[in-house]
Amino acid sequence: xxxxxxxNFFVPRPSGSAHLTEGLAREFAAAGHEVxxxxxxxxxxxxxxxxxxxxxxxxxxxxxxRIRLAMNYDIRFAASPSxxxxxxxxxxEFKPDxxxxxxxxxxxxxxxxxWARRQRVPVALTVHTPLIHTHPVYGAxxxxxxxxxxxxxxxxxxxxxxVFDKWIKGYVRRRYRIPEDRLASIVxxxxxxxxxxxxxxxxxxxxxxxxxxxxxxLGHVIPLRNRLTLIRAxxxxxxxxxxAAVVIVGDVNDESFLRLATELGVRNSLIVTGAVxxxxxxxxxxACDLETHDHQGLGLGTTTLEVMASGKPVIAAADxxxxxxxxxxxxxxxxxxxxxDHRALAEAMIRLLDEPALAARIGNAxxxxxxxxxxxGTVARNHLxxxxxxxxxxx
Numbered sequence: 016x017x018x019x020x021x022x023n024f025f026v027p028r029p030s031g032s033a034h035l036t037e038g039l040a041r042e043f044a045a046a047g048h049e050v051x052x053x054x055x056x057x058x059x060x061x062x063x064x065x066x067x068x069x070x071x072x073x074x075x076x077x078x079x080x081r082i083r084l085a086m087n088y089d090i091r092f093a094a095s096p097s098x099x100x101x102x103x104x105x106x107x108e109f110k111p112d113x114x115x116x117x118x119x120x121x122x123x124x125x126x127x128x129x130w131a132r133r134q135r136v137p138v139a140l141t142v143h144t145p146l147i148h149t150h151p152v153y154g155a156x157x158x159x160x161x162x163x164x165x166x167x168x169x170x171x172x173x174x175x176x177x178v179f180d181k182w183i184k185g186y187v188r189r190r191y192r193i194p195e196d197r198l199a200s201i202v203x204x205x206x207x208x209x210x211x212x213x214x215x216x217x218x219x220x221x222x223x224x225x226x227x228x229x230x231x232x233l234g235h236v237i238p239l240r241n242r243l244t245l246i247r248a249x250x251x252x253x254x255x256x257x258x259a260a261v262v263i264v265g266d267v268n269d270e271s272f273l274r275l276a277t278e279l280g281v282r283n284s285l286i287v288t289g290a291v292x293x294x295x296x297x298x299x300x301x302a303c304d305l306e307t308h309d310h311q312g313l314g315l316g317t318t319t320l321e322v323m324a325s326g327k328p329v330i331a332a333a334d335x336x337x338x339x340x341x342x343x344x345x346x347x348x349x350x351x352x353x354x355x356d357h358r359a360l361a362e363a364m365i366r367l368l369d370e371p372a373l374a375a376r377i378g379n380a381x382x383x384x385x386x387x388x389x390x391x392g393t394v395a396r397n398h399l400x401x402x403x404x405x406x407x408x409x410x
Contacts, residue, residue: 016402017049019109021127022117023091025054025071029293031203031317032117032143035391037066038204039115042395044068051109053102053123055091072105074098074123094122106130113402115139116174119165119191120146128172137405139199139398140174145186145313149238166191175405177398179203180337182314199401200339203317204394207385210297210325218302222286228259228368231303231327233296234318235265242272244310244357249281251361256368262286264299300325305367305374309333312354320389323349323381328374330363332356341388346373348380 020040024033036052043050050069055076056062064071075098076091106114106127114131116124119142131138146161148154169176169191176191177199178184184200187193219225230252236242242263252259261284267273276282291299300306306322309315309331322329330350335343345351350367352359367374 016113016399016406017051017109017111018043018402019051019053019106019111019114019127020117021053021114021123023055023076023093023121023123024118025052025057025073027060028057029290032141034206034293034317035143035203036117038206038391039395039398040069040071041067042391043399046395046399048399049109051105051111053105053127055093055123057091072101074101092122094126099126102126103130106134111136112406113137113139115141115398115402117141118143119169120144120160125168128168128174132172135409137402137409138172138174139177139401139405140169140172141177141179142183142187145183146190147186147239149241161190169193173197175199175401177201177401180314181334181339182312182337201394201397201401202338202389203320204391205317205320205324205385205389206391207321207324207382207389210300210321213297213301215298215301217298222260222262222302224260224262224302228256229303230259230261230364231299231306231322232261232263232308233265233299233306233322234308234316235290236263236267236269236272238269239311239313240308241269242308242310243275244355244360245307246272246275246279246281247357248361248364249276249284250279251358252364253281253284255365259368260284260286262288262299262303264288264291264296266290296321297325300327303327305330305364307331307360307364310352310355310360320385324385324389326375326378326382328367328377329381330360330367338388343384346377348377348384350377 020036022036024030026033026037040050040052052071054073056073062073074093076093078091114136118124146157148157175197176187176193178187179202276285300322305328307330309319312332315333319329332352332354343349350363
């Protein structure tokens with residue numbers, strides 16, 4: 016099968032969708048399929064390269080200014096007459112059997128949609144990021160953009176929309192009015208092997224943590240993952256574990272949590288590293304006692320699943336049926352709390368630190384969940400099954 020994957024985000028850019036697209040491309044190529052990835056330029060990444068048996072082409076792109084509307088993300092767009100000609104040439108020469116788009120609001124998605132309609136090539140579209148915002152004015156602007164741009168093109172192209180979990184599925188059905196027969200539920204796939212045995216002392220020595228209890232919080236700090244619940248829980252945690260340290264790893268695009276930490280007098284218990292290289296993340300995970308960053312009830316992302324794979328317990332705001340038929344069970348294979356419930360978060364952190372045997376048991380159960388349902392190999396096979404159905408249906 017010839018598979019074309021398009022995503023404005025691709026490695027080395029750090030993002031969940033970039034790493035998922037890379038993982039799928041690698042697995043598809045290893046299974047003997049021909050794979051083309053079309054993405055936007057990023058840093059000094061080569062314009063044209065072969066990686067692990069698949070072809071990557073990066074179209075020249077421009078960075079938008081980092082603004083609060085886009086949560087200060089580095090968003091790159093590639094729409095131009097020359098890139099349209101280049102994309103059309105690439106797809107005409109590659110002749111994909113199926114086109115898989117990642118991201119409903121990117122210009123490479125829109126350009127590839129036009130080509131797929133003309134060539135009658137079946138399309139799958141994965142919605143990674145909902146267009147929502149915590150600020151009401153920005154939220155209204157994003158809603159308008161969704162209605163004027165994303166929703167019309169989805170209605171016109173009629174792709175099969177891939178959704179990861181209950182939350183994204185609800186968003187897609189509300190915003191885009193996608194019927195059930197055009198929805199495909201496939202969970203996020205991760206590379207669990209990268210969280211093998213690594214030396215926890217590397218980060219503990221680097222940050223001079225010694226034997227202190229460590230709460231890790233991974234991922235970019237944005238309004239939708241602002242860490243305010245964690246900061247509100249910190250004074251309660253420090254009453255029990257005076258020397259606890261909270262290590263926040265990721266780009267800081269929203270500093271409200273730092274201001275709140277200063278107001279509550281807990282700033283000295285925070286260590287904020289900023290973004291770190293992907294290969295260093297397993298060392299931070301190895302050094303922690305638990306991880307938590309999903310507090311606003313927006314589902315469980317790639318980062319949460321990766322920590323679950325490591326065997327370290329994760330605390331998150333999610334429903335037991337977040338992944339549909341497969342159930343999460345709090346204090347069994349997950350630790351689930353209510354949305355923005357800082358007291359429940361504090362109680363959960365204290366219990367896990369007080370009961371290391373319980374923490375280890377939950378961590379092992381989480382690892383087993385990942386091995387059974389979320390490995391990139393399993394998820395890639397589910398995608399290939401979907402592609403075969405789309406190709407057969409089009410025939």
